[in-house]
Amino acid sequence: MNGASVAIVVGIVVFAIFENALLGGVIAAAMMTNIVIAGLAGVLVPLTLEKLDADPAIASSIFVTMTTDSMGFFVFLGLATVSGLVG
Numbered sequence: 061m062n063g064a065s066v067a068i069v070v071g072i073v074v075f076a077i078f079e080n081a082l083l084g085g086v087i088a089a090a091m092m093t094n095i096v097i098a099g100l101a102g103v104l105v106p107l108t109l110e111k112l113d114a115d116p117a118i119a120s121s122i123f124v125t126m127t128t129d130s131m132g133f134f135v136f137l138g139l140a141t142v143s144g145l146v147g
Contacts, residue, residue, distance in 0.1 A: 063095035086139045093139075094132035101127040 071088030075081050105123045106116035140146050 063092060067091040067095075082143055082145060086136070086143050086145060090132065090136040090139050093135045094128065097131045097135070098124070098128040101131075 067088040070091060071084040073084075074087050075084035078084075101124045105127070106120040109116040109119050109123075137146075
């Protein structure tokens with residue numbers, strides 16, 4: 061709920077600043093998708109590392125950060141391309 065409310069507020073602010081509803085929607089959708097991906101990575105990466113007999117407390121932070129950052133970048137650019145904002 062917190063992520064959804066922040067995504068909606070940011071989408072509205074982007075719309076107000078740039079006067080482009082599609083851009084605000086793309087940013088809000090990208091934020092929500094990235095929050096879901098971060099939650100999944102935050103659960104799956106430590107569990108996977110534990111099954112591989114690695115210490116999840118030490119190794120998982122870099123993998124979760126890498127997954128969240130890279131997927132957020134690709135989701136935003138992918139949504140912008142599919143929606144017709146670029147390209």
